[in-house]
Amino acid sequence: MFIVIACMCSGILVGFLTKGKPFKYTQPILTFLIWALLFLLGISVGSNQRVMNSLTSIGLEALLITVMATLGSCLAAKALLMYLNRKKK
The missing domain is CATH 1.20.5 (Single alpha-helices involved in coiled-coils or other helix-helix interfaces)
Known part of the structure; x- marks a missing residue:
């Protein structure tokens, strides 16, 4: 877990140090x-x-949860994109 946090923090540091450079x-x-x-x-x-x-026993409920979560994420991303694009204009 420490390695994951260290990688994230180092990425944040590199991003902060190079924010002015494309x-x-x-x-x-x-x-x-x-x-x-x-x-x-x-x-x-x-x-x-x-x-x-166990894929056959997972059933329709797991498939429905997966599809709805994906659909919800896509709709939220689309709404956010539309909101951000509206602010630019």
Whole structure:
């Protein structure tokens, strides 16, 4: 846990120290890292025999919660984006 907090704090420090300098590679690096994390999570779930065996018993409720949480996040992000774009105009 200490390593995670140290990495986050070091990132905050680097961001603070370089806030005036443009870094055009931030977005592609973040996108790649997010896709890599999702891929590795998929490998972890797919290789866990206990999780794979219990997928049928998880049922409709888990699927519904997942879909609704994703939909809610997308709608909230869209609303925030519209709000921020309205403020710029």
